[in-house]
Amino acid sequence: MVMKLTLREIAEHIGGKVIGDPETEVCGLGSLDDAVEGQIVFLANPKLAGKVAQSKATAVILPPGAEGFGKNVIETKNPYLAFAKVLTLFLETKSQPKTVMAGAFVSPEAVLGADVTVYPGAYVGERARIGDRVVIHPGAVVYEDAVIGDDTVIHANVSIRERCRIGKRVILHNGVVIGSDGFGYAPDGKSYYKIPQIGIVVIEDDVEVGANTTIDRAALDKTIIGRGSKIDNLVQIAHNVVVGENTVMAAQVGVAGSTKIGRNVTVGGQVAFAGHVTVADNTMLGGRTGVTSSITEAGIYSGLPAIPHKDWLRSSIIFTRLPEMRSSLTALEKRIKELEGLLSERGANDA
Amino acid sequence: MVMKLTLREIAEHIGGKVIGDPETEVCGLGSLDDAVEGQIVFLANPKLAGKVAQSKATAVILPPGAEGFGKNVIETKNPYLAFAKVLTLFLETKSQPKTVMAGAFVSPEAVLGADVTVYPGAYVGERARIGDRVVIHPGAVVYEDAVIGDDTVIHANVSIRERCRIGKRVILHNGVVIGSDGFGYAPDGKSYYKIPQIGIVVIEDDVEVGANTTIDRAALDKTIIGRGSKIDNLVQIAHNVVVGENTVMAAQVGVAGSTKIGRNVTVGGQVAFAGHVTVADNTMLGGRTGVTSSITEAGIYSGLPAIPHKDWLRSSIIFTRLPEMRSSLTALEKRIKELEGLLSERGANDA
């Protein structure tokens, strides 16, 4: 069965305007290069406008004023966002069993909302509270007293430790660990004495956490991931860290303990944050930046230590030419010595 | 039910001395900023002494000689360590079922000690030997012939591969992998031939391994993590690596094959070790250091390649000023050319 939507329906969904026949039907999305008849495509980059003309697509989502080359058009300010929304519209999400399946373990003391799915091999501990329509995939483990909000998806082999709190519409990808012990020890001169980590992790609503990412519980209080933030795979968030709302972190980022990252921050891959630093709202950090002290002013930063990105770029280029630079320096030294020699000679002659 | 302890009991536990009323009861720990009546706090940083005066806490753990501001005091040399011990004292650890629960799989050939807990969805393979009071959480998998010492905790979704040996009082956090194959291939000119990895991993007593950390089995012999060492999340330990006792590694560290790291080494986050190098006891490595050759003398190192930390700091600061430095160099070149021109002119005039 193929799903079909009219341009009118799509335009209503994305808040766009049809130019052409609003009753034209499309049955899916294509890319500018490969689309076939019956599909809808989008143009985000004006440089690729020429491809619209050549595309076999039935309709195209364009920014206002862009040339439609005779195709049916839906005009909208943000074609990329519109594309994402149309893709969601066409998405056939799997219908879930909405039940605790045989082979799942759910503590009799756990509290489950309506239409919850718990797959075989999943585990829900004592007094855990699971919101409506939550899906807990096979092998996912929810420890005692954890709380999970409505419509959240917990993928296979995720671990959510005791008392941690996960918001609504959160997605935890496979292998994510929420609430493992923070890394805290008191040295006693000979060895390390473990400091009990009795705090929790709070994941606010609409957060997505990538595969195998780890978020440690606070020592006493809370590690917090703010509403709407998106965290990629294999990221490490240490104890007592606070990440603001709508902050985005690419893969393999590491955040040391007690660091506070603001809202709308964009963090490139493999970036590291030292502990106990603060990063201003709206900051952007290039890949592999090392944030060793607080960033109080929004801007684009790179390098270890982090400096303004433009400065880092210039220093990096000069770094690749250090051998040249050293040669120049050596040559100058020689020339100066010659000048000095010459002058001292003439000085002697003059005398 | 609230747990209460007298200052006398606490002082005995931590080896401290009460100044004030030893029969005063406290019911928990607080922080210098937020403590309420009935709580005990600690002061580790003398700069914060003023906060003791303002705190509502009933008692305070202080280093010898520090001002108590009229509060009940427990004096001890290492208040931070004492705090950790008191926290442990107040900790109400979950009482475990001490049984193989329904939904767990334990091979009939496995050997279990006394009071072992195996949660639903956990797996214990053939001939595995599990010590007394071990807790194996849901989804944890112990392959055949693995050995686990007394009082060890294996969290959910941990994998312990065949024949590996885990000591006593070890904590493996969620998603840890012990004994995956080392990364060894013999190129045959066209492709890579897998070298069987038939060694094991040995985790000694009192080690803690952070979430999603991976420790590969040796090719022929043993990968070893020494007694009391603490390894944070998402760390990679390759085959045949030996980590000494009481060594601490922060998150996302990578250690390549056959490298030997000494005792009491402190390793910052994202540090990388090349293969086949040796690192001296008591070495400290700053975050993201790249150890490309052996470190034979203890000290603090940073950078890639690793150099003494102070030198690296100085070079790093100059790195951020390379554009200036290049401008200076260019300016000098111009000035020398002018001097040379002047001299050659005057030389000509003189002649």
Added chain:
Amino acid sequence: MVMKLTLREIAEHIGGKVIGDPETEVCGLGSLDDAVEGQIVFLANPKLAGKVAQSKATAVILPPGAEGFGKNVIETKNPYLAFAKVLTLFLETKSQPKTVMAGAFVSPEAVLGADVTVYPGAYVGERARIGDRVVIHPGAVVYEDAVIGDDTVIHANVSIRERCRIGKRVILHNGVVIGSDGFGYAPDGKSYYKIPQIGIVVIEDDVEVGANTTIDRAALDKTIIGRGSKIDNLVQIAHNVVVGENTVMAAQVGVAGSTKIGRNVTVGGQVAFAGHVTVADNTMLGGRTGVTSSITEAGIYSGLPAIPHKDWLRSSIIFTRLPEMRSSLTALEKRIKELEGLLSERGANDA
């Protein structure tokens, strides 16, 4: 029971030539340092030839022409490869149950080949197709419509997401995640709108993937790991990435979206690739290289940004001497100022 093989049998298996008694039996492999009588050793590094003389081994695998010191010898061009093959020959692999064990969950709609083993706690979803002799360890989860080729091994706690395709003779180590959602969002000015990731991951034949490595599904199309490639632990492969055949990646590498890495590429640990770049076949990348733009010519590269390894080495060494270099520069400035002063003085005198 000890397995014994004659030198003739071994020589036939590895394509070598016996010098000595072909009916001599050996019962295992040893290392040059520790071998005992009855074992066979190998010499790959000519510098260690002296150890052959001292070894108690019964036989030795040597490159053509190397001195055998009176021992039985098998001559072969690539002793290291031969060693790997002999190791495989002696390897006693565990015999698998070749059945769906009690406590495993296999969807009635899944299709299983001959002699498949599914351990307790493993999960195989609807319409998944599992090839002959595949082994699925405890806690491994295969989502609906995934496809797994013959003789592939899926270790404990692996997750294979919906519709992904795994080739033949693939090994996925513990905790691997195949097909988690790519990291794609369309900003709507306030927050991030999730772009559905409806593509898949294709892992071709003979690939090995290390523990806790994550490989994201494509947005629309395919993320591909080419035949024979070997990927170490904790590596991140983002959506739409294509890795060519027989490429090797060490641990903790990160590859951003849509990047294309060629064949026979060798990637050191912690290397990062920016998105949308291309890397030529046969390229070698030193540890922690940052590939920020395409590499069109094979060679050895290092640094961030990546430059030829030799240049990077030179720049790195100068980096460690930047303080000296700055002092030289300052000294030169002073000397030039003196010369200028001197000249202007003399100029004045002359005038």
